[in-house]
Structure formats: C-alpha cells, structure tokens
Amino acid sequence: MWNKKRLILSVTLTLLISIVAFPAAARVYIDINSPYLKKLPPAIPTLKNLGIDNRHQYLMKELAELLGDTLSFTGFFKLLDPDSFLVDPQKAGLTRDLIQFENWRSIGAELLINGGISYKNGILKIELRLFDIFGRRLIIGKRYTGHIGDRRKIIRRFCNEIIYHLTGAKGVFNTQIAFVSTTTGNKEIYLADFDGYNIRQFTTTKNITLSPAWSPDAQWIAYTAYRKKKPDIYIKHVSKNLPGKVIAFKGLNTTPVWEPIQSLLSATFSKDGNPEIYLLTSSGKIIKRLTYNWGIDTSPTWSPDGKKFAFVSNRSGTPQIYIKDLDKNQVRRLTYEGSYNTTPEWSPRGDFIAYSGVTNSHFNIFIIGVDGEGPYQLTRDTGDNESPTWSPDGTLIAFSSTREGAERIYVMNANGADQRRLLILSGEQTSPRWSPR
Amino acid sequence: MAKRLGTYFILLLAISSLLFAVSCAKTKVKSEPSEMQEVVTEEEMPAADMQIEEIEEEEGLTEEQLSAQELAEREGVLRDRFVNQDIHFEFDKSSLLPEAREILKEKAEWLSMTRGAAVTIEGHCDERGTNDYNLALGDRRAESAKRFLVDLGISAGRLTTVSYGEERPFDPGHNEEAWAKNRRAHFVIE
Numbered sequence: 001m002w003n004k005k006r007l008i009l010s011v012t013l014t015l016l017i018s019i020v021a022f023p024a025a026a027r028v029y030i031d032i033n034s035p036y037l038k039k040l041p042p043a044i045p046t047l048k049n050l051g052i053d054n055r056h057q058y059l060m061k062e063l064a065e066l067l068g069d070t071l072s073f074t075g076f077f078k079l080l081d082p083d084s085f086l087v088d089p090q091k092a093g094l095t096r097d098l099i100q101f102e103n104w105r106s107i108g109a110e111l112l113i114n115g116g117i118s119y120k121n122g123i124l125k126i127e128l129r130l131f132d133i134f135g136r137r138l139i140i141g142k143r144y145t146g147h148i149g150d151r152r153k154i155i156r157r158f159c160n161e162i163i164y165h166l167t168g169a170k171g172v173f174n175t176q177i178a179f180v181s182t183t184t185g186n187k188e189i190y191l192a193d194f195d196g197y198n199i200r201q202f203t204t205t206k207n208i209t210l211s212p213a214w215s216p217d218a219q220w221i222a223y224t225a226y227r228k229k230k231p232d233i234y235i236k237h238v239s240k241n242l243p244g245k246v247i248a249f250k251g252l253n254t255t256p257v258w259e260p261i262q263s264l265l266s267a268t269f270s271k272d273g274n275p276e277i278y279l280l281t282s283s284g285k286i287i288k289r290l291t292y293n294w295g296i297d298t299s300p301t302w303s304p305d306g307k308k309f310a311f312v313s314n315r316s317g318t319p320q321i322y323i324k325d326l327d328k329n330q331v332r333r334l335t336y337e338g339s340y341n342t343t344p345e346w347s348p349r350g351d352f353i354a355y356s357g358v359t360n361s362h363f364n365i366f367i368i369g370v371d372g373e374g375p376y377q378l379t380r381d382t383g384d385n386e387s388p389t390w391s392p393d394g395t396l397i398a399f400s401s402t403r404e405g406a407e408r409i410y411v412m413n414a415n416g417a418d419q420r421r422l423l424i425l426s427g428e429q430t431s432p433r434w435s436p437r
Numbered sequence: 438m439a440k441r442l443g444t445y446f447i448l449l450l451a452i453s454s455l456l457f458a459v460s461c462a463k464t465k466v467k468s469e470p471s472e473m474q475e476v477v478t479e480e481e482m483p484a485a486d487m488q489i490e491e492i493e494e495e496e497g498l499t500e501e502q503l504s505a506q507e508l509a510e511r512e513g514v515l516r517d518r519f520v521n522q523d524i525h526f527e528f529d530k531s532s533l534l535p536e537a538r539e540i541l542k543e544k545a546e547w548l549s550m551t552r553g554a555a556v557t558i559e560g561h562c563d564e565r566g567t568n569d570y571n572l573a574l575g576d577r578r579a580e581s582a583k584r585f586l587v588d589l590g591i592s593a594g595r596l597t598t599v600s601y602g603e604e605r606p607f608d609p610g611h612n613e614e615a616w617a618k619n620r621r622a623h624f625v626i627e
Contacts, residue, residue: 275573
C-alpha cells in the first residue's frame with residue numbers, strides 16, 4: 001500500500017484515451033485458472049524517440065526490455081524476438097491508425113506493446129500502448145510523467161494495467177517477497193521486490209531470525225527471533241521506525257501468521273506445555289486457543305474468508321495437514337499421501353493449499369484442493385523444495401530449493417511450469433513469504 | 438576435624454615424650470656401656486611401634502584427603518557428564534529411548550546432589566524436516582526430558598526448556614551419523 005502512495009506522489013499519470021472499450025470481464029485473453037495456459041506472444045519494439053538527448057537514448061531499449069522481463073515474470077507470455085520485427089520502431093507510428101497490423105500478425109504476434117519516450121529538463125515522459133493485433137484494437141493507452149529514477153515504477157505500473165486487462169485480476173508488480181538469508185552469518189529477514197530486485201536487509205537481530213509473515217495491509221512483518229535466547233515473536237513496521245510489539249510467552253513463540261479479515265494474529269505457543277495454535281489481537285493479547293491436541297499443532301494458514309485455517313499436526317503419528325472449520329468447530333485431515341507434509345499455505349483464491357511433502361527422501365512442493373483434490377506434485381528430481389508461498393493473484397508460487405546446491409529462492413507458475421531462480425544473494429535463502437498487494 | 442586434630446596433637450605429644458625418654462635412655466647407656474644393647478633394644482621397640490602407628494595414622498589421613506579430592510573430581514566428572522552427555526531421539530519423535538532414560542536418571546541424581554543448580558534443556562532436531570515443524574518438535578523433546586526429571590522429583594522451577602529446532606546442529610554433516618547426533622536434548626547449567 002505504501003509504495004502505491006509514493007507512486008502517486010512521484011508519478012503523475014494521465015489517461016490518454018478512455019481505453020476501457022472492453023471491460024476486463026468482457027474478454028479474458030488469459031484464463032489464469034486454466035492449468036494448461038497457452039502463452040500469449042507479444043511484440044515489444046524499442047521505444048520511439050519523442051525527444052530524448054543522445055546521453056539518455058539507452059532508455060529506449062532498456063525500458064522495452066524491462067517491459068518484456070516484467071511481463072515474462074508472470075509466465076503468461078512468450079516474447080517474440082525483436083530481430084524478427086518487420087517494422088522500424090523509430091519510423092512507425094504509435095497510434096491505431098498508423099499501425100500496420102499485418103506486419104505484426106505475419107510474424108506471429110498477438111499483442112503489440114509500443115511506446116515513446118521524451119526526456120527534457122529532468123522530466124521523463126513515457127507513453128505506452130497495448131494493442132490486440134487480431135482485433136486491431138487499442139486495449140490500454142497511458143502516458144506517465146516522472147523522474148528518471150521512477151522508470152522502473154512506471155513500467156511496473158503499466159504492466160499491472162496490462163495484466164488487469166488481460167486476466168481480469170490485478171497484477172503483482174507492486175508486491176514484495178520477505179525471506180530469511182544467512183548473508184551476514186546469522187539468519188536475518190530480507191525483503192526484495194517481486195522480481196528479486198531491490199534486495200534489502202530488514203532485521204538486524206544478530207541471532208536466529210525466522211518465519212517472516214506479512215500483515216494484510218503489507219505494512220508490518222511478524223517474525224520469530226532469539227533476541228533473548230529463546231524464540232519470541234516480534235512485529236516490525238516495513239518502512240517506518242515505529243515501536244513494534246513483542247510476544248514472549250514461556251516456551252515456544254513461533255509461526256506468526258495474520259488472519260486476513262480482522263487483522264488478527266495467529267501463532268504457535270507452547271506455554272501450556274505443548275505446541276498449540278492461538279489467536280491474538282495485533283497487540284499480542286490472546287483471544288482464544290484454536291487447537292487442542294496432545295501432539296504438535298503448528299504452522300497455521302488462513303482461508304481468504306478467515307473462516308477456516310489449515311495447520312500441521314502430528315496427531316496421527318506423522319506431520320500432516322489438517323483444516324479447522326471455525327464455524328463448525330470441526331477438524332479434518334487433508335493430506336494422506338506421504339509421511340511428512342508441512343508448511344501449508346492457503347491460496348489467495350481459496351481453492352488450493354500448497355505445501356512441502358517428502359517423496360523418496362526429498363522435499364517437494366505439492367498443491368492439494370481444499371476438498372482433497374489431487375495432490376499435484378509441482379517439483380521433482382531437484383533437491384529439496386520447501387516453503388511454498390503464493391503470489392497474491394494466485395498465479396505464481398515462490399519456494400526454496402537446493403537444486404543448485406545451496407538453498408535459494410525460486411519461483412514457478414502455479415501449475416509448476418517455468419521454475420526459475422528469483423534472486424541472487426550470498427549465503428542461503430529460505431522461508432519466502434509473498435506480500436499481499 | 439577438630440577431634441582429629443586433637444588426636445593428632447595427643448599423638449605428637451606421646452611421640453615427643455617417647456623420643457625424650459629415648460634420648461634420656463641413651464644418656465644412661467653411655468654411663469653403662471655393657472648393658473647398652475639390650476636396654477636400647479627394649480626401649481626402642483615401643484618407640485618404633487609408635488612410629489609405625491603414627492605412619493598408619495598419617496596414611497589414614499592421606500586416604501581421607503585423597504577421597505575428598507576424588508569426590509570433588511568425581512563431582513566434576515558428574516557435572517561434565519551432565520553438561521556433555523546429550524540424550525538422543527529417533528527421527529520425528531520426542532519419546533524417550535531406554536538409553537535416554539538411564540542418562541536422565543543420572544542427571545536427576547546430579548540435580549538432587551547439586552541443590553542450587555538451575556538448568557536449561559535445549560531441544561534440537563536434525564536438518565531434515567521443515568524449520569517451523571522442527572521448532573515445535575524440539576520443544577516437545579525438551580519437554581519430554583523435563584517431564585521425566587520432574588517425575589524423578591526434580592523441581593520444575595529449576596528446569597527451563599528452549600527449542601532450537603534445526604538451527605544449531607551439533608554436527609554440520611548431511612548424513613545419518615550427523616543427523617543422529619543432532620536429534621538431541623542438551624543440558625546447560627545456568
């Protein structure tokens with residue numbers, strides 16, 4: 001939320017044309033619910049020079065590439081090779097009337113994203129348009145004005161528009177990923193933008209720091225740290241130096257996770273002699289105990305409506321995933337395959353739960369329907385794969401993997417396709433958590 | 438101790454008076470050389486006996502001193518054992534193995550001997566499994582050990598538990614040998 005505000009302050013946005021000729025729901029170019037996603041092929045030519053000095057002309061290519069990289073991250077697109085383009089972008093017109101759609105159609109493009117750029121007196125102006133080549137139609141047109149340092153935000157902003165218009169769901173280009181890294185020698189929490197850029201260290205506890213969790217407004221992160229030689233929960237503001245909260249009951253204080261509707265906190269405490277899940281106010285006062293069992297109950301994750309939560313319990317002898325329905329006060333077991341299923345995360349769309357389970361002595365990422373459908377195995381033969389976390393639109397899953405030796409963060413489409421490394425940082429990275437939008 | 442010193446003092450007194458007697462006797466002997474041998478022999482005998490007794494007494498003292506030292510050493514050994522001897526667990530289990538129970542009985546003995554000591558029991562796991570679950574499992578392991586000690590009469594107030602999950606392995610290896618060492622409860626005297 002906060003970065004959105006900053007964006008509005010620093011970037012003035014002008015709607016070029018009333019472009020929503022086709023409301024998002026009218027035509028869905030990309031069905032993000034489809035397990036067999038056909039990738040759309042967009043053409044993204046170099047931006048046109050609309051008045052930019054020699055020294056800054058590199059931006060024309062850089063920003064076209066950034067557009068392509070940002071869109072590719074979603075897994076929805078397969079970019080066309082600019083070498084195949086028949087049109088010189090510096091000579092071509094940018095508007096519908098001037099575009100020769102046949103030239104784009106003949107090379108297999110279904111979408112065209114073109115744009116122009118000017119840079120005068122420290123003011124950057126970028127206009128960007130998205131065309132449906134078959135329909136010969138403008139889908140979105142925007143002009144952005146800002147400083148040169150805003151260009152990554154501008155491109156992300158436009159990409160969010162593209163995703164919204166093509167899928168009907170908001171994009172994730174303003175989101176962040178929190179994770180644990182051993183870069184300093186201690187485990188500390190770090191933050192990165194959704195695409196792995198802009199990495200910064202968030203905690204400096206100089207001790208063991210674990211399990212980051214975002215508040216529903218993405219303003220606070222709760223985590224577990226051993227500041228006082230035992231695992232307690234700390235809550236820290238993402239950007240401001242505000243006084244945080246500490247939750248330090250006797251024994252274990254772990255796996256903080258926010259409940260999405262009332263912004264309540266849930267966590268595991270062993271204060272009553274056994275790891276159990278509790279519900280608390282955001283200031284750390286216990287509202288009620290949520291689980292009752294002699295075994296381990298830990299790692300809660302909430303359904304988007306806040307009426308149910310899934311968690312890990314070893315009440316049957318091995319760690320398995322269970323769902324508790326709070327209205328009915330019923331617990332049912334969800335996973336039956338495998339003898340070690342942990343780290344569940346409920347999908348933002350509510351239908352699936354991602355988790356890591358052991359197959360052939362290795363951890364792999366699975367998703368299972370809340371009704372028990374599946375489970376579907378998304379990783380295989382690639383070391384240990386743990387801690388899945390959904391992008392807030394439910395289309396991507398980030399996770400940690402040892403596929404290249406050290407544990408690092410990877411991302412894949414929610415159907416398991418396009419597994420790629422998310423970020424480059426020294427040390428080992430674990431426990432990614434994707435922020436809400 | 439005071440009593441022993443007293444005995445010792447009397448003993449010394451007895452020895453010195455005897456020695457005095459011997460030296461007196463020697464003076465006498467000089468005056469009557471012909472009978473000297475017999476007299477000396479007769480008079481030295483008890484003195485020698487006394488000395489033997491004295492040596493025995495000294496040896497006795499030494500033995501007692503030694504055993505006190507040994508006791509301290511043994512206490513040190515027991516303390517070291519208490520600190521260094523971890524109890525181990527099966528994979529994904531927090532129940533106590535028979536060997537762990539024996540070790541805990543020894544620890545309970547030491548704890549009842551060493552009344553002031555407060556102890557932190559650390560629960561640890563091997564690297565397999567996920568961090569969050571292992572934190573809970575480590576907690577259960579430490580609690581299992583604590584409960585057993587409390588059942589043996591150790592006050593719960595002296596025992597604190599803390600779980601480190603898989604965060605502090607004893608052996609950094611990535612094999613069963615290392616994992617077996619890492620699935621442990623470790624005892625720290627505060």
